[in-house]
Amino acid sequence: MKRLPLWSFPVATGALLLALWYGVKRALHIESFMLPAPHEVFAAAWQERRTLLASALLTGRGALLGFFSAVAVGFLISMIMAFSIVLKRSFYPFILILQMTPVIILAPIIILWLGPNTPSIVAITFMICFFPIVANTTMGLISTDRHLLELFVMCKATRLQEIRHLRVPAAMPYFLTGMKIAATLAPIGAIYGDYLAGSSQNGIGGIGFMTILYSSQLKTPALFATGLIACLLGFFFVVGVSFLNWLLLHKWHDSMVGKE
């Protein structure tokens, strides 16, 4: 028997799920405002394409800003904590406390302080992305191989050289793992922020705002289409970070090499 190509399996599963969707809708006589058929969702996506694209861009911008500020600040704080036991002891518990407080509760406070729209959306995204980056990067910076550190001692390396040429490159895989987790969270954070703090300009808001709008108008197919767009936005982030991961690691890291 000839072997099927790998891509055929997810495609077959997808087709099966679509068939199931149609089947359930027809068998149980479900109205379209409760469960639209797949083609109705795509039609709504096409019909609302300008609105959806604009809102995806708006939310995407907030997610990107929040994500990158979390990456930058997270990296900086990890560096500080990795190189000063005193600062780590002082701050880590409070970073944990902040992380333990659900963003759902923090969000209204943030909006109270920063007002509606972009600043709050960015801040909420930041809050949700920050911790995985700090936790992973700090771990990476303090887990440098002991023998490699001794090599640098033998070379009479300065502290700065040790950080630049040893600790930071060795922490890269950890840092990227933190970024991967943050990348899946960033769109969620931005959409949630927009859901609470977003508003419309000429009837177009972010994805979170459009969700509220469509559901209040019972435009269920458009609501599903919004989910589709949000899903694409998430993919965009994950693919972006995966590419960065590949770019930085594919030549040397164990997770990448020797698979060709």
Add this chain to the structure above:
Amino acid sequence: MNSPPIVRLSGLGKRFGDGPFVLEGIDLEAVRNDFVSFIGPSGCGKSTLLRLIAGLTPHSAGEIAVDGRDPDSAREGVFLVFQEANLLPWRRVAANVELPLMLRGDSPAGRHRRVAEMLELVGLSGAEGKYPWQLSGGMKMRVSIARALSVAPRILLLDEPFGALDEMTRHRLNEDLLDIRGRDPFTAFFVTHSVAEAVFLSTRVVVLSTNPGRIADVIDVSFPYPRRAELRETPEFLQLLARTTHSLRSVLPAG
């Protein structure tokens, strides 16, 4: 031999924290271009002895002088070849060899020249652009040795560098190490589990006993350099091998 000792250990002792002494009463002098091997049962403190000379760990008793100074300030000109090749996986071969030169601030042009020289010396010309994962165990060790030699150390400390390699590769690297040393002399301290390796390489083999590590025996090896592979088959070599093995057996703990 009447040149002043390059390394002098007197009554040297080492303990970790409040623990028992792992090394005690070590008296040893090495002159320039000596090749001293340390051999002994596991846990006799061989590696610790190297780390003391490298200044990677402080001693607890006695005295240690490298070039008449304490090891921490004498580190210039001393380099350690680690048990594992210990290469930076994200750096290519050339960049790994270059690392000590870069860290001490040599000019890029000088670094480049030196790296090419070193790679030729260890027989790895052409492997500059490879990453460590693309190399065999023996090749990695060659890179590690090239890296250590790049700074032209006066004292080279080798901590069981060939322990993980198969016997044929080990023999080849032993011969090459002596060859390199013939061209670019250095004083060597070499830790190993292999009696044959110790006898083949050294001017002196130091047998250590365990609990605590003390010098049990010192065997002079007077074969002239250059030593060739055939030396291993001569009766004199085999005799010294037997004598060293016997000495080592007498310090092995029962069981």
